[in-house]
Amino acid sequence: MKVEGDPSQPVTRGFLCGKVAKYLDRVYAPDRILYPLRRKAGVAKGPLQRGCEHEFFERVSWDEALDAIAARLKEIGDRHGPESILPYSYAGTIGVLGYGSMDRRFFHRLGASQLDRTICSEAGGQAWNLVYGKKYGTPTEDVRFAKLVLAWGANIHGNNIHLWPFVEEARHNGARLIVIDPYRTRTAAVADWHIAIRPGTDAALALGMMRVILNEGLEDRAYIAEMTHGFEALAERVREYTPERVAAWTGMTAAEIEQLAREYATTRPAMLRLNYGVQRSENGGTAVRAIAMLPALIGAWKQRGGGGQLSTSGAFQWDKKALERPDLALASPIGRLARVVNMSQLGHVLTELGQRSEQGNNGAKEQDGPPVHALFVYNSNPGAIAPNHNAVCRGMARDDLFTVVHEQFFTDTTDYADYILPATTFLEQTDVQGAYGHYFVQLSKQAIDPPGQARPNVWLFGQLAQRMGFTEACFRDTPEEMIRQALAIGADGHSKNANMEHITFEDLDREGHVPLAFYSDPEKRPFLPYTSGALPTPSGKIEFFSETLVAAGADGLPNFVPPIESRWSGAAKEFPLELLSRKSDNYMNSTFANLPGHRKMEARTSQRIEMHPADAQSRGVADGERVRVFNDRGSLELTAMLNASLPAGVVAARLDWAKLHADGTNINALTSERLTDIGDGATFYSTLVEVAKV
Ligand SMILES: Nc1nc2c(c(=O)[nH]1)N[C@H]1C(S)=C(S)[C@@H](COP(=O)(O)OP(=O)(O)OC[C@H]3O[C@@H](n4cnc5c(=O)[nH]c(N)nc54)[C@H](O)[C@@H]3O)O[C@H]1N2
Numbered sequence: 001m002k003v004e005g006d007p008s009q010p011v012t013r014g015f016l017c018g019k020v021a022k023y024l025d026r027v028y029a030p031d032r033i034l035y036p037l038r039r040k041a042g043v044a045k046g047p048l049q050r051g052c053e054h055e056f057f058e059r060v061s062w063d064e065a066l067d068a069i070a071a072r073l074k075e076i077g078d079r080h081g082p083e084s085i086l087p088y089s090y091a092g093t094i095g096v097l098g099y100g101s102m103d104r105r106f107f108h109r110l111g112a113s114q115l116d117r118t119i120c121s122e123a124g125g126q127a128w129n130l131v132y133g134k135k136y137g138t139p140t141e142d143v144r145f146a147k148l149v150l151a152w153g154a155n156i157h158g159n160n161i162h163l164w165p166f167v168e169e170a171r172h173n174g175a176r177l178i179v180i181d182p183y184r185t186r187t188a189a190v191a192d193w194h195i196a197i198r199p200g201t202d203a204a205l206a207l208g209m210m211r212v213i214l215n216e217g218l219e220d221r222a223y224i225a226e227m228t229h230g231f232e233a234l235a236e237r238v239r240e241y242t243p244e245r246v247a248a249w250t251g252m253t254a255a256e257i258e259q260l261a262r263e264y265a266t267t268r269p270a271m272l273r274l275n276y277g278v279q280r281s282e283n284g285g286t287a288v289r290a291i292a293m294l295p296a297l298i299g300a301w302k303q304r305g306g307g308g309q310l311s312t313s314g315a316f317q318w319d320k321k322a323l324e325r326p327d328l329a330l331a332s333p334i335g336r337l338a339r340v341v342n343m344s345q346l347g348h349v350l351t352e353l354g355q356r357s358e359q360g361n362n363g364a365k366e367q368d369g370p371p372v373h374a375l376f377v378y379n380s381n382p383g384a385i386a387p388n389h390n391a392v393c394r395g396m397a398r399d400d401l402f403t404v405v406h407e408q409f410f411t412d413t414t415d416y417a418d419y420i421l422p423a424t425t426f427l428e429q430t431d432v433q434g435a436y437g438h439y440f441v442q443l444s445k446q447a448i449d450p451p452g453q454a455r456p457n458v459w460l461f462g463q464l465a466q467r468m469g470f471t472e473a474c475f476r477d478t479p480e481e482m483i484r485q486a487l488a489i490g491a492d493g494h495s496k497n498a499n500m501e502h503i504t505f506e507d508l509d510r511e512g513h514v515p516l517a518f519y520s521d522p523e524k525r526p527f528l529p530y531t532s533g534a535l536p537t538p539s540g541k542i543e544f545f546s547e548t549l550v551a552a553g554a555d556g557l558p559n560f561v562p563p564i565e566s567r568w569s570g571a572a573k574e575f576p577l578e579l580l581s582r583k584s585d586n587y588m589n590s591t592f593a594n595l596p597g598h599r600k601m602e603a604r605t606s607q608r609i610e611m612h613p614a615d616a617q618s619r620g621v622a623d624g625e626r627v628r629v630f631n632d633r634g635s636l637e638l639t640a641m642l643n644a645s646l647p648a649g650v651v652a653a654r655l656d657w658a659k660l661h662a663d664g665t666n667i668n669a670l671t672s673e674r675l676t677d678i679g680d681g682a683t684f685y686s687t688l689v690e691v692a693k694v
């Protein structure tokens with residue numbers, strides 16, 4: 001058996017990233033969980049030695065597990081109110097059904113708390129939508145026509161390999177690649193120009209670039225007049241951002257800022273690849289908003305291959321109502337939609353919620369209501385990926401917390417489970433897929449039988465609904481019926497979703513991938529987003545100024561505010577180093593980290609703390625020495641690795657499983673639950689630490 005790319009897919013073109021090329025190692029891994037398991041009586045929750053987890057659990061049948069879990073959830077709901085039950089899921093699978101369908105129906109009907117899924121992209125996504133109304137972007141295939149590719153907080157080579165061949169083709173035809181990233185990624189290392197900006201200062205740079213562009217008359221007046229709103233106010237604001245001031249924040253020189261602005265504004269087509277790196281920062285929403293305005297200011301959207309891409313996901317309008325059935329909340333014991341709990345504050349939620357009523361950081365929504373008594377985890381590994389790891393573990397270790405984890409492996413999270421249920425991989429289930437880097441709807445058909453008794457998410461939540469006595473017919477829908485619902489297939493056999501009206505289930509079944517309507521013939525009808533018509537913003541235009549933000553009590557224009565956890569704050573006296581707690585090149589967040597082949601590929605940087613030589617020297621640390629990295633949230637030991645390409649004062653490390661570290665913790669022991677300025681997202685890249693020799 002073999003896993004291969006589909007050569008007829010116009011974006012992925014038959015090749016796989018290094019991680020997924022070895023996917024069968026994962027499917028057939030000897031440590032895969034194959035049967036439902038129950039924690040043995042008397043075994044305390046907490047880290048279990050890797051490879052020995054089985055000893056602490058006993059095998060049960062699916063029937064026993066489902067009956068017991070349903071009974072426990074019922075009891076907890078009756079005693080504490082159903083909002084004391086918290087689902088926790090993210091991107092284990094991003095198939096439309098597997099990500100959010102039967103599970104949402106189940107939890108709505110139950111009256112369980114709703115989860116605000118903010119761990120990845122909310123700050124950037126909401127910021128982009130404030131400017132453009134919807135997340136469309138330059139088609140990935142068109143990047144080959146660009147003459148300038150500006151990768152801003154975007155590790156294309158490491159995280160987004162399917163864009164890379166188009167960047168290479170553009171460069172072959174004379175394009176320049178500029179990378180703005182504090183870390184010298186694989187992308188930055190091969191770029192024509194790597195700007196190692198200081199973390200969290202991107203809004204200042206974008207505003208500084210705008211000032212240069214306007215001072216030198218490089219803006220596109222006709223495009224601005226036709227397509228944008230609030231230009232005069234923005235022009236006034238950017239006057240404050242002189243190259244000298246911006247240089248002091250970003251660590252660039254004034255001349256570099258001017259050069260970047262000129263090069264960006266005078267090269268056509270100019271393509272901005274803005275990924276989610278910038279927005280994992282306290283002021284990341286504002287930064288993305290400011291950066292997203294650049295292509296509008298210079299009219300870059302008008303040229304094929306110019307413009308920008310944060311995500312193409314706005315083009316996929318699934319029938320979420322039919323999939324998730326929020327109306328079922330009315331039939332729940334609370335008779336309304338339940339409170340919303342922010343996933344990026346899981347530590348706080350499990351340890352403090354309901355104990356004392358506290359305003360979230362940054363004035364975020366108050367998450368009042370009962371304490372959480374049941375945690376239901378699927379599609380996620382919060383024991384590794386959630387910020388403030390120590391608080392998360394303290395919470396999950398509570399013996400009055402009932403925890404179910406639907407997983408493929410014994411992870412940092414299953415060590416805290418009362419029940420572990422075996423989950424399928426994407427090869428073992430059928431689903432429909434959208435995308436965030438292309439414009440094709442795809443069907444992923446089950447390719448193999450699930451090993452052991454592994455079962456898909458849709459099956460699990462349908463079964464649990466039966467055991468809870470939920471009689472609604474939707475809990476018995478099959479995956480194919482649910483795919484038809486996602487597509488809103490009407491009586492004529494065609495989808496009723498925007499951009500999908502031409503699609504039938506049968507087409508999709510036959511073709512595997514079908515382009516969205518506006519992308520049916522890109523050679524004859526290239527897709528140029530945001531170049532005509534009304535946009536779904538309040539003004540119908542691209543918004544430089546946002547009345548929506550003003551109404552919410554915020555600044556209608558972007559401005560630069562240094563993060564609290566940055567070199568400019570008082571806290572930097574005690575913890576002076578800015579930490580980038582980055583992803584691994586060879587894992588998907590925490591996925592794949594347990595596989596020996598993937599670990600080997602990651603070995604060079606694994607469990608290292610990369611430091612500028614000056615920062616190491618002033619602490620008496622030499623390359624290869626063990627150091628303690630700490631702040632007031634946590635501490636872990638790592639091996640120092642000197643890296644002169646980092647800005648001084650910035651250190652970098654990578655995400656790994658806590659239980660695969662010698663001291664049983666990971667880099668998220670240091671990250672905070674403070675939320676982003678827009679979207680209440682996680683701030684993995686605004687973290688202050690200190691480093692000391694062990
Ligand atoms: N190999 C691999 N690929 C992945 C993933 C993975 O874990 N591994 N994860 C997937 C997921 S879930 C996502 S969301 C995407 C994300 O894809 P990207 O958005 O590319 O993700 P990040 O690596 O978080 O951030 C990109 C870069 O931003 C830089 N950065 C950090 N702080 C700042 C800052 O303040 N300013 C600027 N300009 N840059 C900053 C980081 O050093 C990093 O190199 O990747 C996906 N692809």
Ligand SMILES: Nc1nc2c(c(=O)[nH]1)N[C@H]1C(S)=C(S)[C@@H](COP(=O)(O)OP(=O)(O)OC[C@H]3O[C@@H](n4cnc5c(=O)[nH]c(N)nc54)[C@H](O)[C@@H]3O)O[C@H]1N2
Nearest residue numbers: 090091092093120378379380381385406423581589590591
């Ligand atoms: N320090 C730091 N932390 C980060 C990040 C960072 O850059 N730095 N990145 C953040 C980002 S961008 C993201 S998106 C999050 C990701 O956080 P998560 O979405 O939790 O991502 P993974 O680590 O991939 O864990 C997914 C889990 O789901 C399981 N799984 C896969 N498929 C299925 C399925 O079909 N059913 C079930 N039940 N389970 C399944 C996998 O085995 C895996 O353990 O992490 C965030 N955390």
Ligand SMILES: [Mo]
Nearest residue numbers: 091119120121
């Ligand atoms: Mo993500």
